[in-house]
Amino acid sequence: MTALAKGRNVFGWPLTLDPKEVGRARELVHKALAGYQLEPTLLDDTVLAVSELVTNAIRHGTPPIELAVHVLYDRVRICVADASPRQLVPGQPGSHDERGRGLAIVKAVTDGRWWVTTRHPGKEVWAELPRPATKLPRWLVAGVPGQASGGHNPPAPIYT
Numbered sequence: 001m002t003a004l005a006k007g008r009n010v011f012g013w014p015l016t017l018d019p020k021e022v023g024r025a026r027e028l029v030h031k032a033l034a035g036y037q038l039e040p041t042l043l044d045d046t047v048l049a050v051s052e053l054v055t056n057a058i059r060h061g062t063p064p065i066e067l068a069v070h071v072l073y074d075r076v077r078i079c080v081a082d083a084s085p086r087q088l089v090p091g092q093p094g095s096h097d098e099r100g101r102g103l104a105i106v107k108a109v110t111d112g113r114w115w116v117t118t119r120h121p122g123k124e125v126w127a128e129l130p131r132p133a134t135k136l137p138r139w140l141v142a143g144v145p146g147q148a149s150g151g152h153n154p155p156a157p158i159y160t
Ligand SMILES: Nc1ncnc2c1ncn2[C@@H]1O[C@H](COP(=O)(O)OP(=O)(O)OP(=O)(O)O)[C@@H](O)[C@H]1O
Pocket: 052, 056, 057, 058, 060, 061, 062, 082, 084, 086, 087, 088, 089, 090, 091, 098, 099, 100, 101, 102, 103, 104
């Protein structure tokens, strides 16, 4: 299962159906991302998207529910999986509609970069938020001091 994959810059948690899990998910993600010095808006938007997708999985999906967050060089990727085969139904909420806003919010904060993949049983809902390119230290781009490459042949950076 992708969502529970753990590794470098990947965080995963199983969640229960308790509505309090939404708050816990927000806290877990906030804590996990605290060390990455993400822009505050990116951190807030990531937590917001997590909140909407986890709420949906609890309210409309079927357990087991799993959440994963992957911090990449140029983006933060979220995955929320649940075991229901029911498909998502993105709406176009009007200003007076109280429901149907969750996926519209996810669409807005991800610039439309969210999608669904099938798993058996159920599905994985993915969302990606762009991250401004991490500034690499000058010495890494220019080569190791004393063995300068003259900037013509910099070592390939490791992005994740
Ligand atoms: N994980 C899911 N499993 C099954 N159906 C889902 C799931 N997520 C969303 N849906 C379906 O997609 C619809 C739209 O989701 P969306 O989050 O936009 O609105 P909502 O959850 O109905 O309301 P709101 O998020 O504003 O409280 C839901 O009403 C539901 O029918």
